[in-house]
Every structure is written in C-alpha cells, then in structure tokens.
Amino acid sequence: MTVTTDSVRSALEQGPEHGKVESHLHPAGSFDVADHEVPTGREEIWRFTPLKRLRGLHADAEFMPSATSCTWNTPEGVRVEGVSGDEARGLRGISGLVPNTRWAARVLAEVPSSLLIDVPADTEVAEPIVVELDGTDVAVTEAGHVAMRFGAHSKAVVVLNHTGSSSIAAVVEIAVGDGADVTVVSLQDWADDAVHLSHHQARVGRDATYKHAAISFGGDLVRMDANVTYDGPGGSAELLGLYFADAGQHIEHRIFADHTAPRTKSHAVYKGALQGEKAHTVWVGNVLIRKVAEGIETYEENRNLVLTDGCQADSIPNLEIETGEIEGAGHASATARFDDNQLFYLQSRGVSEAEAQRLVVHGFFNDLIRQVGVPSIEDRLLTTVEAELAKNVLKDVGSLAAFGSDD
Amino acid sequence: MSKLVITDLHVTVDTEDGPKEILKGVTLTIKEGETHAIMGPNGSGKSTLAYSIAGHPKYTITGGSVTLDGQDVLSLSVDERARAGLFLAMQYPVEVPGVSVSNFLRTAKTAIDGEAPKLRTWVKDVNAALEQLNLDPSFGTRNVNEGFSGGEKKRHEIAQLELLDPTVAVLDETDSGLDIDALKVVSEGVNRFRQREGKGVLLITHYTRILRYIEPDYVHVFVDGKVAESGGKELADQLEAEGYDKYVSAVR
Numbered sequence: 001m002t003v004t005t006d007s008v009r010s011a012l013e014q015g016p017e018h019g020k021v022e023s024h025l026h027p028a029g030s031f032d033v034a035d036h037e038v039p040t041g042r043e044e045i046w047r048f049t050p051l052k053r054l055r056g057l058h059a060d061a062e063f064m065p066s067a068t069s070c071t072w073n074t075p076e077g078v079r080v081e082g083v084s085g086d087e088a089r090g091l092r093g094i095s096g097l098v099p100n101t102r103w104a105a106r107v108l109a110e111v112p113s114s115l116l117i118d119v120p121a122d123t124e125v126a127e128p129i130v131v132e133l134d135g136t137d138v139a140v141t142e143a144g145h146v147a148m149r150f151g152a153h154s155k156a157v158v159v160l161n162h163t164g165s166s167s168i169a170a171v172v173e174i175a176v177g178d179g180a181d182v183t184v185v186s187l188q189d190w191a192d193d194a195v196h197l198s199h200h201q202a203r204v205g206r207d208a209t210y211k212h213a214a215i216s217f218g219g220d221l222v223r224m225d226a227n228v229t230y231d232g233p234g235g236s237a238e239l240l241g242l243y244f245a246d247a248g249q250h251i252e253h254r255i256f257a258d259h260t261a262p263r264t265k266s267h268a269v270y271k272g273a274l275q276g277e278k279a280h281t282v283w284v285g286n287v288l289i290r291k292v293a294e295g296i297e298t299y300e301e302n303r304n305l306v307l308t309d310g311c312q313a314d315s316i317p318n319l320e321i322e323t324g325e326i327e328g329a330g331h332a333s334a335t336a337r338f339d340d341n342q343l344f345y346l347q348s349r350g351v352s353e354a355e356a357q358r359l360v361v362h363g364f365f366n367d368l369i370r371q372v373g374v375p376s377i378e379d380r381l382l383t384t385v386e387a388e389l390a391k392n393v394l395k396d397v398g399s400l401a402a403f404g405s406d407d
Numbered sequence: 408m409s410k411l412v413i414t415d416l417h418v419t420v421d422t423e424d425g426p427k428e429i430l431k432g433v434t435l436t437i438k439e440g441e442t443h444a445i446m447g448p449n450g451s452g453k454s455t456l457a458y459s460i461a462g463h464p465k466y467t468i469t470g471g472s473v474t475l476d477g478q479d480v481l482s483l484s485v486d487e488r489a490r491a492g493l494f495l496a497m498q499y500p501v502e503v504p505g506v507s508v509s510n511f512l513r514t515a516k517t518a519i520d521g522e523a524p525k526l527r528t529w530v531k532d533v534n535a536a537l538e539q540l541n542l543d544p545s546f547g548t549r550n551v552n553e554g555f556s557g558g559e560k561k562r563h564e565i566a567q568l569e570l571l572d573p574t575v576a577v578l579d580e581t582d583s584g585l586d587i588d589a590l591k592v593v594s595e596g597v598n599r600f601r602q603r604e605g606k607g608v609l610l611i612t613h614y615t616r617i618l619r620y621i622e623p624d625y626v627h628v629f630v631d632g633k634v635a636e637s638g639g640k641e642l643a644d645q646l647e648a649e650g651y652d653k654y655v656s657a658v659r
C-alpha cells in the first residue's frame with residue numbers, strides 16, 4: 001500500500017465528512033511553511049518548552065549538513081536506505097502527517113533526503129532493525145526525516161538509538177499496514193548538551209498492532225510528540241514512555257491518540273523519575289475520540305516519581321469525546337515522592353534506606369521495561385536506570401556488600 | 408540471652424490538632440523462649456506499639472525506652488533494628504509495585520546476614536518456606552503484596568519470619584481476616600519459629616481464636632495505650648467470656 005502526499009491532502013480535505021469539529025487538539029495543519037508563524041512560547045503547545053534552549057530549531061535555525069552519524073543493520077527482506085529526490089519527496093506525509101508546527105513543515109520542505117525503512121507485506125523480521133544516530137557536533141543545527149513503511153501483515157521491531165551531541169529537529173513517519181504488528185522504540189540517550197525536537201506520527205492500519213516506546217535519559221532539552229491516527233477499524237496502539245530527568249534537564253513528552261476509526265484502541269503509559277535542581281518533565285496526553293470512532297477503548301496514564309527537592313513534573317491528561325458510544329475511556333496521572341510506607345516496609349526487613357529507594361525506583365520502571373518487550377534493550381534500560389540512580393539515590397552507597405557491616 | 412524490654416513507653420502521632428498521645432506508658436519484658444499475647448480493643452494502640460518498636464517515622468517517642476539484649480533500640484534506624492534481630496509482621500503489609508517476592512526476599516536476607524545467601528540452598532529454603540505456608544512456587548515471581556489476597560499477605564509475612572530468622576518477632580493481628588485453614592497454616596509457621604532456640608514472640612491480636620493454636624506464656628490486656636492487666640493464658644479465657652468492656656469502662 002503506497003500513499004502519496006497528494007492522496008493524504010485530499011483525504012484531509014474530506015474532513016467534514018469525517019465529522020471534523022473545531023478542537024484545540026487538532027488545528028488544521030499545512031505543508032506550507034509560510035502558514036505557520038514562529039512560536040512565541042505563549043501557544044498552548046509551546047507553553048512548557050523553554051524555547052531559548054532550542055537553538056532556533058522551532059524557528060528558523062539553518063538546517064546544516066548533518067553532523068550526526070547514522071548507521072543501521074539491514075535484516076533479510078528489509079530495505080533500509082537513505083533516499084533522495086522524488087522518492088524522498090513521495091515519502092513526506094506517508095503517515096498522514098500534515099504539519100501543525102513551523103518546524104515540522106520546514107523539515108518536510110527542506111530536508112533533501114529521508115531514511116527509509118521499508119518492510120514488505122507479509123514479512124516477519126526476526127531481529128530488531130537498529131538505527132544508531134550518534135551526534136558529533138552540537139553547534140550544527142540540523143534536521144532529519146525518517147519514513148517507516150510496514151506492509152500489511154508484516155511484523156517488525158525498529159529501534160532508533162540517539163547518542164552523542166546533536167541539535168536536531170526530526171520528523172519520524174510510521175505507516176503501519178493492515179494487520180501488521182510493529183514496535184518502534186526511540187531511545188534518547190544523548191550527552192548532556194544535546195537538543196532534540198521530534199515528532200513521531202503513526203498511522204495504524206485496520207486490525208494492526210502498533211507499539212511505540214519513547215525512552216529519554218540524556219540531553220539538555222528533549223521534546224517528543226508521539227501521535228497516532230487510525231486508518232481503519234480494529235487498530236490498536238500502545239504508547240509507552242520512560243524518562244529520567246536530572247538537574248537542569250527539560251524532558252517533554254506529548255502524545256496524541258486521534259481515534260479516527262471505530263473499534264480502535266489506545267493505551268498509553270508514561271513513567272518518569274526526576275532528580276536534581278531544575279529537573280523538569282512534561283507529559284501531555286491528548287486523546288480525541290471522534291464522532292466516527294464508536295466502540296473504542298482508551299486509557300492513558302502518567303506517573304512521576306520525584307526523588308529530590310527542586311524538581312518539577314507537569315502532567316496533563318486531556319480527553320476529548322465527541323461520541324457517546326465508547327467501550328471505555330480513562331486516564332490517571334500522579335506525581336509523588338517516595339512512599340514512606342513502602343520504604344518502611346522494606347527497611348523493616350533490614351534493607352538500608354538507599355537500597356530501599358533503589359528497589360522502589362526499579363520496581364516503578366520494571367513493568368514498563370518489560371512491556372517494551374524488546375529483550376535486547378531490556379538489560380540496557382535496567383543498567384541505565386541504575387546509572388541514573390547512582391547520581392543521587394545511591395550516591396553514598398558503595399554496593400550491596402556494604403549492608404550489615406556497620407557494626 | 409535475648410530479651411526485649413519495653414519501659415514506660417510514651418508515643419504520640421501528629422494530628423491536625425497537634426500531637427496526640429497514643430501510648431501512655433507501656434512496660435513489658437519478653438524473655439527468650441517466651442510468647443506474650445497482647446489483646447485489646449480496636450484503637451487501643453496495639454499497632455502503634457508494634458510500629459514504634461519497629462521505628463515507623465509516623466510515630467514520635469516522647470518517653471521511655473526499648474532495649475534488645477541491652478542495646479538501645481530507639482536510637483537505631485528501621486533497618487538497623489531489623490538487623491539487630493527485630494521483625495514486624497504487619498497488620499497491613501505494603502504493596503511494592505514492580506519488585507518481585509523472590510528479589511525482595513533475597514535482598515532482605517542479604518541485608519540481614521550481611522552477605523548474599525548461597526544460591527542453591529537459598530532457592531531450596533524459599534521454596535520450602537512458601538510450600539509450608541501453602542503458597543505456590545510461582546508466588547516468587549509476583550510483585551510484593553500486589554494483588555495478594557488478605558490471606559496471602561499474612562502467609563507471606565510468616566514466610567519472611569521463617570526465612571529471615573529474627574530473635575524477636577512482633578506479629579500485629581496476623582490472624583485477622585484469615586479463615587480457619589489459613590489460620591492453622593499461619594499458626595504452624597509461628598510455632599515452628601517458636602521452637603527455634605531463644606526466640607521471643609509478641610503476638611498482638613483482637614481475638615482469642617488464634618490462641619487455641621499458638622499457646623502464649625503470658626497474656627496482657629491492652630487498653631487506652633497501656634497494659635491494663637497481665638496474667639497467664641487463663642486471662643484469655645476470661646476475655647473470651649467477658650470481653651473488654653470492664654477494662655474499657657474503667658478508663659473512661
């Protein structure tokens with residue numbers, strides 16, 4: 001199934017038949033950069049983001065030749081390749097994305113090439129397709145476009161692994177064919193100075209299963225919008241997020257599950273931990289249930305664990321319902337410090353306070369890491385959580401062997 | 408020779424209207440090999456006593472002392488108390504999401520002993536302890552207290568008692584909410600613990616029922632934050648017949 005930009009546009013022009021209504025969750029988009037003003041920071045979608053630290057990516061920073069190395073593996077039966085010219089242009093909008101920000105419109109208009117990940121119909125890819133993006137120069141402002149196309153009834157896992165220092169604006173488009181089973185993991189394990197603005201747009205085919213996992217540890221400012229629409233009934237999206245913000249970091253995750261078809265599902269779980277002065281996280285969970293979307297199910301959840309003083313976690317679930325005929329819709333949001341009773345219970349079994357905190361944080365993330373369901377990155381995530389903990393919670397604890405030896 | 412000595416213990420909790428005294432001078436000595444039952448009506452301060460001995464941060468000690476083998480317990484942190492040999496089986500065990508029972512047990516055992524248990528014998532010990540308490544071996548993979556039935560929570564507490572092997576165990580209403588079969592299983596666990604050398608037990612309960620399975624050496628009636636009367640196990644029979652009324656009206 002190939003969708004061209006033109007057909008995307010015409011599909012959008014049929015908007016009114018879709019029961020399109022005015023809603024701040026879905027302002028009309030445009031591919032034309034001139035239709036988007038440079039944001040001031042007062043706009044709803046920008047109000048939490050420190051624009052000053054974006055190095056102009058949200059406005060008109062030059063998109064320079066890339067200083068981020070990009071390498072990947074190519075499992076059998078799959079095409080992974082940088083493409084340019086007409087082929088690249090044909091990939092702009094394959095997810096149904098019509099930019100609603102200036103920066104995304106600029107990326108689609110200006111980036112000369114795209115990374116294409118093409119999984120043909122009925123192909124099951126045994127090993128994960130891993131794309132390593134390693135930034136080498138934070139002074140280079142740049143942009144990227146990734147297009148993932150998963151044919152009908154294909155099955156694949158893609159991991160985007162971000163490391164090093166970059167200042168990058170990236171649009172990732174994901175077209176999930178009918179009946180396909182797709183997992184996309186984006187790991188933001190940047191160096192401390194990186195700035196990463198990204199928009200992941202997925203269109204989920206009829207009866208397809210889509211899992212998206214956004215995992216952010218590093219970077220000075222990381223903002224990701226992970227959006228989903230549905231191309232037919234029966235599609236299901238699981239949106240997972242895990243983040244760990246240290247002193248001074250701004251990590252912002254927004255999701256938008258746009259229920260454009262009946263009997264679709266969205267299930268979002270984002271969990272974050274914060275530690276250190278001015279660690280700031282933002283989660284905005286937008287869910288729109290359109291009039292056509294009868295019999296859908298949605299649940300979204302955000303939990304934040306605040307480990308030290310001086311952190312801020314903003315958490316905003318946002319559910320808009322235009323039909324009364326839904327199976328279930330719910331949300332939960334909670335931001336808390338360590339639970340005294342949990343720590344007491346563990347300590348009353350001899351476990352030191354620091355070790356008890358460590359257990360609780362691991363426990364907090366464990367189920368989520370398991371839900372990501374990509375064994376090759378599970379261990380890595382556990383190790384990274386451990387390394388993050390070492391910065392604060394475990395600062396004064398050498399190792400487990402230290403216990404019980406204090407007398 | 409292990410000995411828990413509680414002397415004139417006064418404890419307050421913080422309320423909206425300032426501190427409120429809950430324990431009003433508790434004095435009690437548990438020598439090694441002894442089992443003491445504390446019986447009292449709801450709200451008399453039994454859990455407060457248990458939590459204060461274990462060191463829960465919610466409670467403020469305003470007077471008195473607690474020593475274990477002469478060591479000042481109240482100056483120790485919660486985990487130090489556990490490593491000194493105290494164990495509290497909680498009335499309401501706490502859920503710890505994402506932490507498996509087996510990880511929890513191993514971490515606790517390592518902390519108590521100061522070294523990791525030998526893997527092979529440990530797995531055997533855990534399986535045996537779970538089996539004796541009628542807990543399925545798959546129990547180890549579940550998250551601590553998450554989704555446990557009331558009975559499973561209590562049986563899990565007693566499995567910990569047997570595995571961690573403290574010198575003095577405080578059991579806070581371990582019997583409440585258990586059906587007869589579960590009560591028997593739990594009581595057998597406590598009795599196995601009691602048979603070990605030099606163990607002391609402080610058995611807190613609201614009902615006399617459990618005393619049919621765990622025979623106490625002493626019974627204390629606990630009312631309004633202190634011990635109102637002490638005696639042998641015949642005191643439990645008297646309470647069974649007469650209830651707490653006479654003690655409660657005496658303090659009004």
Ligand SMILES: Nc1ncnc2c1ncn2[C@@H]1O[C@H](COP(=O)(O)OP(=O)(O)O)[C@@H](O)[C@H]1O
Nearest residue numbers: 420421422429448449450451452453454455456
């Ligand atoms: N945080 C609190 N604020 C006010 N009163 C409290 C608080 N915690 C406990 N109490 C009171 O302390 C008393 C003793 O409680 P507790 O020790 O749980 O009794 P028991 O275990 O014997 O039922 C009760 O009257 C209870 O209401």
Ligand SMILES: [Mg+2]
Nearest residue numbers: 453454498580
């Ligand atoms: Mg109680």
